[in-house]
Amino acid sequence: MNAVTGGGLCALLLLAAAPCSALAEDLVAARADGTEIARLPVPDGTGWCVLWRHSVQGFEVSDCYENRDGRMVLTRTHQPDFAAGLGHIPGRGRQVSDGHGGYFILDIDEPVPGNAYVLRPGGPAVDHRLQVGDTVVSLSAVAPRERVRLSLTGADD
Secondary structure (H helix, E strand, O other), rough: OOOOOHHHHHHHOOOOOOOOOOOOEEEEEEEEOOOOEEEEEOOOEEEEEEEEEEOOOOOEEEEEEEEOOEEEEEEEEEEOOOOOOOOOOOOOOOEOOOOOOEEEEEEEEEEEEEHHEEEEOOOOOOOEEEEEEEEEEEHHHHHOEEEEEEEEEEEOO
């Protein structure tokens, strides 16, 4: 068993000290026809981020999620500026400075209905990516401008 197909990958991808198990959940990115682009283990209590570059300003934005008891939950975001389409909605988390002119929105704690949503990754300039631990998968590199469904599913789904 190698690190890509076995338990070594699970250890590499953990963001928190949680044991790997057969009950671990997976973050799956799939095209509209069901073809999987990525399947990354995210056991209960661990998380991942969707990273992308703002289409006008070019800075990186991150939207971060956690597997909480098998539920996809939006936990926080980082926005380096108050650019077009960005901003804090009062009552939805709390905004704090990042110390560099941008801000974090923390404690959003918003479950994603159905544990899934559809994203249309931008082209190379926007570069939508999934990050789980040190692993990064560019959705824009393999499915630019396509409908991609991001879902939290059982490991055997």
